[in-house]
Amino acid sequence: MATFRSHVLVCGGTGCTSGGSDKVLETLREGIKANGLDKEITVVQTGCHGMCEAGPIVIVYPEGTFYTHVKPQDAKEIVAEHLLKGRVVERLLYKEAMHSEAVPHYKELPFYSKQVRLTLRNCGYIDPDSLEEYVARDGYQALAKVLTEKTPEQVVEDIKASGLRGRGGGGFSTGMKWMFCAKSPGPKKYVICNADEGDPGAFMDRSLLEGDPHAILEGMAIGAYAMGADEGYIYCRAEYPLAIKRLLKSITDAEEAGLLGENILGTGFNFTLHVKEGAGAFVCGEETALMNSIEGKRGMPRPRPPFPAIKGLWGKPSNINNVETWANVAQIMFHGPEWYANYGYDKSRGTKVFALTGKVNNTGLVEVPMGTTIREVVFDIGGGIIGGKKFKAVQIGGPSGGCLTEQHLDLPISYESLTAAGAIMGSGGLVVVDEDTCMVDMAKFFLEFTQRESCGKCIPCREGTKKMLDILIRITEGNGREEDIDNLIYLGTQIKTASLCGLGQTAPNPVLTTLRYFRHEYEAHIREKRCPAGACTALITITIDPAKCVGCTKCTKACPVNAISGTVKQPHLIDQDKCIKCGACVEVCPFKAIDKK
Amino acid sequence: MSTATKDVAQVTKDIVAPWKGKRGGIIPILQKVQHEFGYLPDEAMVTISEETKVALAELYGVATFYAQFHLKPRGRHIIRVCRGTACHVRGSLGILERVISELKLHEGEVTTPDLRFTIEPVACIGACGLAPCVMVDDETHGRLTKDKVPDMLSKYE
Amino acid sequence: MPKISNLEELKKLRDKSIAETAARKEGRFRVIIGLGTCGIAAGGRKIMEAAMEEIAKRGLKDVSVETTGCIGMCQNEPLMDIVRPGEPRVTYGNLKPEDVPRIIADHLVNGNVVEEKVIGRPE
Ligand SMILES: Cc1cc2nc3c(=O)[nH]c(=O)nc-3n(C[C@H](O)[C@H](O)[C@H](O)COP(=O)(O)O)c2cc1C
Ligand code: FES
Numbered sequence A: 001m002a003t004f005r006s007h008v009l010v011c012g013g014t015g016c017t018s019g020g021s022d023k024v025l026e027t028l029r030e031g032i033k034a035n036g037l038d039k040e041i042t043v044v045q046t047g048c049h050g051m052c053e054a055g056p057i058v059i060v061y062p063e064g065t066f067y068t069h070v071k072p073q074d075a076k077e078i079v080a081e082h083l084l085k086g087r088v089v090e091r092l093l094y095k096e097a098m099h100s101e102a103v104p105h106y107k108e109l110p111f112y113s114k115q116v117r118l119t120l121r122n123c124g125y126i127d128p129d130s131l132e133e134y135v136a137r138d139g140y141q142a143l144a145k146v147l148t149e150k151t152p153e154q155v156v157e158d159i160k161a162s163g164l165r166g167r168g169g170g171g172f173s174t175g176m177k178w179m180f181c182a183k184s185p186g187p188k189k190y191v192i193c194n195a196d197e198g199d200p201g202a203f204m205d206r207s208l209l210e211g212d213p214h215a216i217l218e219g220m221a222i223g224a225y226a227m228g229a230d231e232g233y234i235y236c237r238a239e240y241p242l243a244i245k246r247l248l249k250s251i252t253d254a255e256e257a258g259l260l261g262e263n264i265l266g267t268g269f270n271f272t273l274h275v276k277e278g279a280g281a282f283v284c285g286e287e288t289a290l291m292n293s294i295e296g297k298r299g300m301p302r303p304r305p306p307f308p309a310i311k312g313l314w315g316k317p318s319n320i321n322n323v324e325t326w327a328n329v330a331q332i333m334f335h336g337p338e339w340y341a342n343y344g345y346d347k348s349r350g351t352k353v354f355a356l357t358g359k360v361n362n363t364g365l366v367e368v369p370m371g372t373t374i375r376e377v378v379f380d381i382g383g384g385i386i387g388g389k390k391f392k393a394v395q396i397g398g399p400s401g402g403c404l405t406e407q408h409l410d411l412p413i414s415y416e417s418l419t420a421a422g423a424i425m426g427s428g429g430l431v432v433v434d435e436d437t438c439m440v441d442m443a444k445f446f447l448e449f450t451q452r453e454s455c456g457k458c459i460p461c462r463e464g465t466k467k468m469l470d471i472l473i474r475i476t477e478g479n480g481r482e483e484d485i486d487n488l489i490y491l492g493t494q495i496k497t498a499s500l501c502g503l504g505q506t507a508p509n510p511v512l513t514t515l516r517y518f519r520h521e522y523e524a525h526i527r528e529k530r531c532p533a534g535a536c537t538a539l540i541t542i543t544i545d546p547a548k549c550v551g552c553t554k555c556t557k558a559c560p561v562n563a564i565s566g567t568v569k570q571p572h573l574i575d576q577d578k579c580i581k582c583g584a585c586v587e588v589c590p591f592k593a594i595d596k597k
Numbered sequence B: 001m002s003t004a005t006k007d008v009a010q011v012t013k014d015i016v017a018p019w020k021g022k023r024g025g026i027i028p029i030l031q032k033v034q035h036e037f038g039y040l041p042d043e044a045m046v047t048i049s050e051e052t053k054v055a056l057a058e059l060y061g062v063a064t065f066y067a068q069f070h071l072k073p074r075g076r077h078i079i080r081v082c083r084g085t086a087c088h089v090r091g092s093l094g095i096l097e098r099v100i101s102e103l104k105l106h107e108g109e110v111t112t113p114d115l116r117f118t119i120e121p122v123a124c125i126g127a128c129g130l131a132p133c134v135m136v137d138d139e140t141h142g143r144l145t146k147d148k149v150p151d152m153l154s155k156y157e
Numbered sequence C: 001m002p003k004i005s006n007l008e009e010l011k012k013l014r015d016k017s018i019a020e021t022a023a024r025k026e027g028r029f030r031v032i033i034g035l036g037t038c039g040i041a042a043g044g045r046k047i048m049e050a051a052m053e054e055i056a057k058r059g060l061k062d063v064s065v066e067t068t069g070c071i072g073m074c075q076n077e078p079l080m081d082i083v084r085p086g087e088p089r090v091t092y093g094n095l096k097p098e099d100v101p102r103i104i105a106d107h108l109v110n111g112n113v114v115e116e117k118v119i120g121r122p123e
């Protein structure tokens, strides 16, 4: 590394790479070289900025100019204009969804300006493959401080005082968990990082693993010291090849630098770290199932107690935390627990990363202090609903979570407030749905997922979710019965109390909360055989309004089953017997003459 | 056939070798074997069982538990259509249906007869910002529409 | 990567790495060089190189070297602006590379504007 006047940061996260950021990077490097700028400007590949939708993303420092949707040919223009002549390429600046005004600076983007990025502070800012860049951001200082100035007990106390709670779903006090494991008799103990991130629609862990891997290693090393462990595992899902690659590289680098391995920083503390690739089972995210999987067995949960802190991996005391939890540890130890506890709300301290997706204008990773309201996240940061449609609900917490409605928009987000409202913090998936989404279908979607992923060990979860799903399918197909709603509630409550692990204990949540807030939609399906959102295909009919149809024949061509007939310039007609309700005609009609109800 | 069988056994033995006498090797071994052959041939399973002294039933138990393992040959390219929440809300079912119809797969089929493609729905590939997404082999395709499907597929032979 | 075996070495690596990534921090001190078509034609690049060299030689921290397009004072190119925190921006013009070290030393470092080279104060 040498000193350069300007750094051009190119996002190399999964999202931007799929948009071609590799080629952009190459083109920038070539252009810089060809213009003889390679002594003064360097190109750096970073991790995800959390704004993947606007990707590929390029940022030019020191100005901090934020370019979006950059293609290789645009990269040439950035070299010719910005780097060579100092002229910002206006065309590529981020345009705010609501005002279509170009925003030149990173910091000024509403998407970022309202966030507090502690956990994600390095993501998109440093080269994740460079240990030096992490060190420049105070990396490994906390580990050094802990190893030389603090006893393991003090570290546990600090983590307790910070108020940090598990970011993997449960929200259990991290300090308490560490204390249990620390008190468990040694000598052999393990620390584990849960990077299985199974919650569909959530990608904050991926982003951290890809964008700031050393922060996770440092956090784990501190935890190992506090609990008396000398070995650790990172269990990462196989669907994240880039994350695995970066983890392996960072571990090798840290070992070479003497920051992992034997006699770390000359203090006599040893810690080795392995990466285990998951094999594609959602339930392996559950901590006891995960340990079974590391041991090479079927990933089925074990009954607790005994808790992992007493009897975990290979029967030894173990502590397992989520990626985001680990990623907070080093910063807490660096700045002190009071600093961290300063952020937050009520019993939920610090910040939380949410994966904001669905029908919002700005999708991406959003880190906000606990206590921020849902409205601020969805409307201020998320920029509101796509196409100005009506907000209907947010689904929080994935397959274990629930839906919240308009009445909850001003709810400050905390573990307790979400649970009280019927959702959960979960891993932080936040899916926004609008008036076109059917809540019964949404509940069915999640139940299909948990049903498929149920490991089958306990009966309430295996059979109960199947029964619930059958009922939901029946309802969405127009065969619902009056007693179905009561049965769903009865079954759901039973499954919640009787299941062995968190999968079954939470699987009915999406159904129960939609029943709580959108019971009328279930009733419309059952009693009137009608889907108010127009989403359940069995319950909709597609018709052409003869008053609006001008006979352009576009729909006839789009229909895959030739269900539409009519002569040019005459209103067309849909043969309801043939129609498969795919909606292809609705999409192509330029006159909005086709109705889906 | 006999030479092929010998190869399978030999290759499998080589994969198992470094794990002998160590714990936790089953899943990494299965992953490597599958990486080698594209699926888990019976022959390889028998060899693993012999070499590691883990019962064949237990091996199959593990292999069938995880979505990642396959006991039948698979296509040269794996199409993973994301069926995660973010993609669902943005129309991934339509994408899945289009892929199936493009590949002319019949109900219940996942691999094309010419072994060009195998299709498998997955729950979230972590590129939710680009929903709906499809991953073909290690390459992620985001912001898809049904009409972009044929083009995307044509890149893979 | 050489082995880091004690705190002292970790600290050294940190200081070095901070200096090397300093361009990504908005420097509180800014040197802005005009590199529009006219600026380049008038030798703006040489000014930039001289500025960078001087900053490196003095080991200055917290300085960002930025470029800007044409600001409509082409007859005075090459141009260089200096901004110190809390002080107005000063534009120097008709520069030669030899002028740069003095401007950096007197103005950027010590806060004394080099009046004879000033052509404007934009704000
Ligand atoms: C079915 C199921 C799936 C889970 N999946 C994950 C996951 O993908 N990632 C995760 O960190 N925790 C997951 N958990 C929670 C873990 O069991 C465990 O509580 C967590 O890793 C503890 O870390 P934390 O205290 O830092 O949150 C899951 C739990 C259940 C019941
Ligand atoms: S991958 Fe580039 S912003 Fe997420």
Ligand code: FES
Pocket (backbone or CB within 6 Å): A200, A201, A202, B082, B083, B084, B085, B086, B087, B088, B123, B124, B125, B126, B127, B128, B129, B131, B132, B133
């Ligand atoms: S839901 Fe499709 S990538 Fe996450």
